[in-house]
Amino acid sequence: MTPISLYNTLTNRVEPLDPVHPGEIRMYTCGPTVYAFAHIGNFRTFVFQDVLRRFLHSQGYRVLQVMNVTDVDDRIIQAAGAAGVGIREYAEKYLQAFLGDLAALHIQTPEELVRATDHIEDMVALIEKLQQKGLTYTSDGSIYFRIAGFAGYGKLSKIDLAGIQPGARVDVDQYEKQDARDFALWKAPKPGEPFWETRIGPGRPGWHVECSAMAMKYLGETLDIHTGGVDLAFPHHENEIAQSEAATGKPFVRHWLHAEHLIIDGQKMSKSLGNFYTLRDLFAKGQKPSTVRFLLLSVPYRRQLNFTEDGLTQAKNSVERLRNFLARLKAPKFAAGTNPEVQKRIEKAERDFDAGLADDINTAVALAATFDLVRDINTAMDREALLQQDALRAVAAMEKFDGILAVLADDDDATLRELGIGSAQPRLDAAQVETLIEERNAAKRRRDFPRADAIRQQLADSGILLEDAKDGSVRWKYK
RNA sequence: GGCGCGGUACCCAAGUGGUAAGGGAGAGGUCUGCAAAACCUUUAUACGUGGGUUCGAUUCCCACCCGCGCCUCCA
Incomplete structure (x- = not known):
């Protein structure tokens, strides 16, 4: 196992990964709210999480990853109401779409993909625990977490609590809070909205509590890794820390990883700017899944990724180069034997690839190692210095790399057909x-x-x- | 205002206190009936600007400029 270091938002430093359970990584990743198709920005984060888990796996760790699916929230309730169906049914449609999108991008399904509405009881139990510790209060039937009761509040986002005052920019909406910084654990039912009858009263869960409850249920009270987009650091992850640590008295997460955002043509992606894309939008415009995956993973996760047409073209060509190389290697027409020089090149590429990823998942370095191998081996082939055992070894190296990159399989057409996006006219067989x-x-x-x-x-x-x-x-x- | 990310060649992008990985694109060449693929050569006296520290800075420090994000639901 290569020692792995990861940047930790909690400390703002790159730190060695030191799992709670030796040889095993337990990670929680904030998943989608299934009220619509996920957008391309979401997949920047999900592809990163996938690269991370695949790399951990390749290094011999057992990986236990939990991803939540938020299937009850304001947006879902509203959309389901408009569509005239229940939230469960409404969410199901977009959950299935999400699973299709994950598959299209070769994102592995986490060991546990868990729906919030299947874990109401776990959330209720967590809230009760907080109630017993006197960290909550009830107002108009809703239950709030009292931030003043948790000393570590703000340690993740380094937020200036004094700067968050009621009024100005804080939502002083329908709910009555003692302090603007407090957040809802449990929301009282409103007319026409779905709710659950529970020991803590009727209502539905607040957003943050689902992640704490489900993460700890499946992964224990202290997780190795928790990831999400940078926007989630505050308030979502800050609140998760408050709830979880207040309840258990233990550190909730060792490593907080936040993926920087994707922007489009230099601008924030937003519906109002008209630059808002789902995966399916891109596919419908003729982009291949492998192209999108390559582009998303080619920029290291802590850098903003500027998503452009030109970038897609470059990604497509890069994938093409890798695929051409593999095809050339697999043509079985090399003389028997082994060239030590070539073997050394392959070993170096493998080392560099792992070292790059071990250094805070530096995918750019890993790709450079991959392309170094491509060039070196191509040159050897042109000089007829590549022997049969070298070719096999190089194929193995490429396949190992692709165990993480996952862009080499020429299955783009099949993937698109599965999503019902493939070209209408059948290609020649x-x-x-x-x-x-x-x-x-x-x-x-x-x-x-x-x-x-x-x-x-x-x-x-x-x-x-x-x-x-x-x-x-x-x-x-x-x- | 607070917190954070970043400004490296035409584009994407890595990186280090000692003089710039990799990919894409372009140009020239080799190979080829022509292509395609591949290979070779080539494209940053220089890393936002101005200072400072140093024998030496793109890399450290300070200031400034610019882009983006978060601080309110948001990957």
């Missing part, structure tokens, strides 16, 4: 392509190049590219 290639080969043999080129063009029109190898073989691939 492999047999048809092979037949045309044979025809073209025949034309080439009799030096009928116009005919050969016409066939190549015909294939190109169907989205298929040909590559003639030196030995006369022809490789084809989808554009």
Whole structure:
């Protein structure tokens, strides 16, 4: 296991990862609120979390990841009401869409994907615990957490409590709070809204309490890692810390990881600016899942990622280079044996790749190591210095890298078809392509190049590219 | 105002107290019937600006400018 260091928002420093349970990482990731399709910014964070978990896995850790699905909140209640269905049913539709999106981006499903409404009892129990400790108060049937009762409040976000005063920018809405900084653990039912009858009274959970309750239920009172977007640090994660630590008296999380936001063409993504995209929007515009994943992971997570058309083009070309390389490597036509020089190159690439990720998940460094390998091995192949065992070893290295990058599989078309986004006109199947290639080969043999080129063009029109190898073989691939 | 991220070549981007990884794009070349792929060469006297520390700073310190985010629901 390479020693891993991660930036910790709690301390503003890069610190060694030191799991509570040796050999195992228990991490909680803030998931989606399923009131609509998740947007591309959400997936920047989710792809990061996926890279993190895949890397931990590759380093030999057992990973226990819990992701919440918020399926009760104001937006869902409102949207479900407008649609005339229950919140459970309404949320289900977008939960399924979310799962489809995760699969499209090759984001592994966490060990536990948990819905808030399946854990009301756990939340009630946590709230009761806080009540017993005198850290709550009730107002108009709602239960609030008294921030003044938790000394560590603000330690994550370094927020200036004095700066948060009632009135100005704080929501002094429908709920009566003693202090603007206090937050709702339990919201009293309002007419027409769904609610649960519980020991602490009728109502529904506040947002923050679900994460504390579910995280501790599945992962224990102290988690190794908790991640989310930077916007969640305050107030969401700050409140989670307050609730959890006030209840248990133990540190809630060792490592807080926050992914920086994605911006679009230099601007915040927002509906009002008209630059708001879901994954499906991008796919419908012809982008491939692998392109999007590559772009999202190519910029290290603590940097804002400027999402642009040009960036997509660059990502697409980069993925193409990796795929071309792997295909070339797999053509089994190398002389038997091993070249020590080549072996050393491969080992170096592997070391650099792991070292990059071990240093706060520096994906840019890991990609550089990957492309170093591509260039070195391509050069060796051109010089006929690559032997069969080298090729196998290089393939293994690439597959190891792709265990984390997850962009090499040429399954973009299939993925899109599963989402119902694929192109309407069916592409030629492999047999048809092979037949045309044979025809073209025949034309080439009799030096009928116009005919050969016409066939190549015909294939190109169907989205298929040909590559003639030196030995006369022809490789084809989808554009 | 507070907290945070960042300003490196045409674009994306890594990085270090001793003189700039990687990718994309462009240009030239090799190979090829032509392509494609690949390889080779090439594209930052220089890392926002101005000071300071130092033998030496892009890297440390100070100030300033600019971009973005959070501080209210938000990945």
